[in-house]
Amino acid sequence: MPSSxxxxxxxxxxxxxxxxxxxxxxxxxxxxxxxMIPLCAVVFAIGPVFGPANGPFLRIFHSVVRPRLPAPVxxxxxxxxxxxxxxxxxxxxxxxxxVLGAPGLxxxxxxxxxxxxxxxxxxxxxxxxxxxAILERRRSx
Numbered sequence: 001m002p003s004s005x006x007x008x009x010x011x012x013x014x015x016x017x018x019x020x021x022x023x024x025x026x027x028x029x030x031x032x033x034x035x036m037i038p039l040c041a042v043v044f045a046i047g048p049v050f051g052p053a054n055g056p057f058l059r060i061f062h063s064v065v066r067p068r069l070p071a072p073v074x075x076x077x078x079x080x081x082x083x084x085x086x087x088x089x090x091x092x093x094x095x096x097x098x099v100l101g102a103p104g105l106x107x108x109x110x111x112x113x114x115x116x117x118x119x120x121x122x123x124x125x126x127x128x129x130x131x132x133a134i135l136e137r138r139r140s141x
Contacts, residue, residue, distance in 0.1 A: 009052060010072035011124075013061050014080040017047065019121035020057040021087065025114035034103050037110045041091035048085040052077065083120070083128020087113045 021044055028036025047055030053062075066072070094109035120126040 007077045008074040009077035009080070010066065011075045011080075012069065012072065013052065013058055013066070014084070014126075015121045015124065016061040016065060017044070017055060017057045017084070018117040018126075022114045022118035022121060025110050026118070029107055029111060029114070034098050034106065037091060037098055037106055038095035040110075041088055041095050044084065044091070045088045048081050048088060052081070079129035079132040080126060082132040083126050086128045086131070087117065 021040060024036055024040055028034070028040075043056055047058050052058045090109050090113050094106040094113075097103070097106035097109065116127045120129075
């Protein structure tokens, strides 16, 4: 972990966001709604780009879910924000494949994001966060 002070955030917030992303992408795949890929890319880009307070599902978490939960568990927000940004980049590439007439490739990438998001939301294993930690170790040492 870097020596600079970390912005702290409730870990459950990111798991809620990742769960929503997984449900939307898997639902889009099941119902053949290929437009769900670019929609998720845009909607989920709001949090990493403009800050967690602005993401639609993060707002739902803060206003509806968090008040009903016990005290938050705080963690460094940089790894999950990196993971969210990585997911958005992959979804943008998937969207490009869809636009170029290769929806199969788009769905493969989108489903990789959906599975990683589902694992993170349910088991707390964040692939993007682990990648962030690896990159930080390489940068530091």
